[in-house]
Amino acid sequence: MKKILETSRTYLRELSTDDAENFFLLNSDKDVLKYTGDKPFESILKTKExxxxxxxxxxxxxxRWAVIDKSNNxxxxxxxxxxTSELNEVDLGFRFFKKHWNKGYASETAKACVDYGFEKLNLTKIVGRAMKENSASIKVLEKAGMQFVDIIDFEKHEGVLYQLKKQ
Structure with a gap:
């Protein structure tokens, strides 16, 4: 699996079918999915597909890349x-197991992904969306350097749009 980038505590690599069980478990947690609009996968087999x-x-x-703890993999x-071709834009997204919330992993990797997008991919703008009530994700977008743009419809909920343009 191709390693993409590293932070002080993690590395990000391409997702693979070997991640099916973890991906299934992550997307089975109702608290993890609460602000996403996504539904859980039906099975590990469907996740693998x-x-x-x-x-x-x-x-x-x-x-989207797997985030792996450097100390224990x-x-x-x-x-x-x-x-997203319909919008002609690049979106930053993240999702972590609950036991890793409030430890800075989302902010650390989100910032690294934004930097990678501008420095390695030569992107000119990256956006981020969140449900308005999802204050934790909004903080991550802000820590990644993004600025509030507008109130939007996010999966039939009031949401916010943030963006950062390349300097």
Missing amino acids: FLKNYNPYQEFGYG EFLGWCGLKF
């Missing part, structure tokens, strides 16, 4: 960039 067909790395050169969650 999703990961097998996940191809933005080949198509765009980036995507534990899968903490994921963080990364996603291109």
Whole structure:
């Protein structure tokens, strides 16, 4: 699996079918999914199929990446960039197991992904979205350097749009 970047405590690598169990468990936690609008995977097999067909790395050169703890190789969650062709924009996203919340992993990896997007991928703008009531994710977007742009519809909830443009 291709390692993409490192932070002081983690490394980010491409997701693979070997991540199916962790990915399934992460997306089975109702608290983790609370502000996403996503539904849990039906099974580990369906999760494996999703990961097998996940191809933005080949198509765009980036995507959502597994976040791995350097000290013990534990899968903490994921963080990364996603291109949405309908909006012609790149979005920062992240999701971590609850036991890793409030430890700075999301902020650390989000900032690293934004820097990677501007420095290595030559992106000119990266956006981030969150439900308005999701103060934790909004703090992560702000710590990544993003600025509030607008109130938006986020999965039929009031949401916020943040962005950062390359300096």
